[in-house]
Amino acid sequence: PYRDMKAYDFLVQCEAGIAAVTGTLESPARVGVSACDIGAGLNAYGAILEALYARSQSGVGDGISISPFDGMADWMNVPLLHHLHGAGAPARSGLSHAMIAPYGAYPVGTNGHIIIAVQNNREWAHFCAVVLGDSALTEDSRFRENALRVANRVEMDGLIASAFALHDMESLSVLLRQAGIAFGRFNQVNDLAVHPQLRHVSVATASGAVKLVAPPAQFTNDSAALGPVPALGEHTEEVRAEFADAT
DSSP states (O other): OTTTSOOOOHHHHHHTTTTTEEESOOOOOOOSOHHHHHHHHHHHHHHHHOOOOOOHHHOOOOOOEEEEEHHHHHHHHHHHHHHSSSSSOOOOOBOOOOOSEEEEEEOTTSSSSSEOOOOOOHHHHHHHIIISSHHHHHGGGTTTTTHHHHHHHHHHHHHHHHHTTTOHHHHHHHHHHHTTEEEEEEOHHHHHOOOOOOOOOEEETTTTTEEEOOOOOOOOTTOOOOOOOTTTTTTTTHHHHHHHHHH
């Protein structure tokens, strides 16, 4: 029914409810990259591979239709299931997980923020003993189970913030590793630019080489080198000839 509507990324984010579950308690937000457009491309890529494989088995081709809205609706399965079969869709929670605690961003001394993820009671016990230095919190009636930690998030976050204020990023990272707690830094774009894990690839263009983020898939027998960006119209006649031959 919406086939004649314009499918701009932000419009689709709002139509599919993505913006409603993104942001803080006070305000919704758009996802900071073009998630609908990128998702549609990935869905098309996967569907093309499926169709090619099916054709190799049956000898029959297929038609493919991709909708940015369908892609985002698929990504919304978890909040939609909570709405349809649970207590309601999770509320927006900023940089905290809506249903797991502690799982979110916390300030570290005067040195930025760190993200921690405590997924179960075993990890919570290690976190209390090694990182917070207070094993008794494991038996505190407010924090004994994840549901209680979520319900008493304000008090729990206050205790964590007080403990983290005594550390810098490096000393806290050492304790989190000792306790086996998952963590990461809250990086800005300039931090990503110099991230030790970031892989680059150089691509030739008519204006000179451009450094880009390397494709995410790494193949054992592929150098991951990318060909040059085609000049405008460089392959026009080649493509026309290919389709002319096909007919």
